[in-house]
Amino acid sequence: KGIDMFNRMDVPLFGIIENMASFICDGCGKEHHPFGSGGARAEAEKLGAPFLGEIPLDLDIRIGSDGGVPIVVSRPESPQSRSFQRIADEIVASDAYAQAIR
Ligand SMILES: [Zn+2]
Incomplete structure (x- = not known):
């Protein structure tokens, strides 16, 4: 649903x-996967979009986000922060990003 909207708005x-x-x-x-595992990856493949990674459900991420200090700032070396960093690296390396910042 979100993807249709982005396409219509040229995002x-x-x-x-x-x-x-x-x-x-x-x-x-x-480690538990409450919503199953691999769903987003399969969806990305179906759409021909890159699968960028996973963010865990984590209390410290929620507390940091609500408090205005993201976990990548408060605990940059944590596994949670590394999952954000990996996704950011994927985006920065992508063709879509190169086009967006032109
Ligand atoms: Zn358990």
Whole structure:
């Protein structure tokens, strides 16, 4: 749905990110995928759009975002921050980005 709207408005699509993809469980310490796994990647493939990566469902991300200090600032070396950094690197390296900043 969102993608149709972006196309109509000529907003360039850099790719697809899976948000709240997984979380580390307090109970058992394992990684759970509450919405299943691979859905966003499959959708990206269907659309011919790059799959940029996953952001975990994480309390520290939520607290930092609400408090105005993103986790990439407060804990840049954390795994959560690395997932954002990887996605940013993918975008910056993409053709769509090169065209958008021209
Ligand atoms: Zn569990």
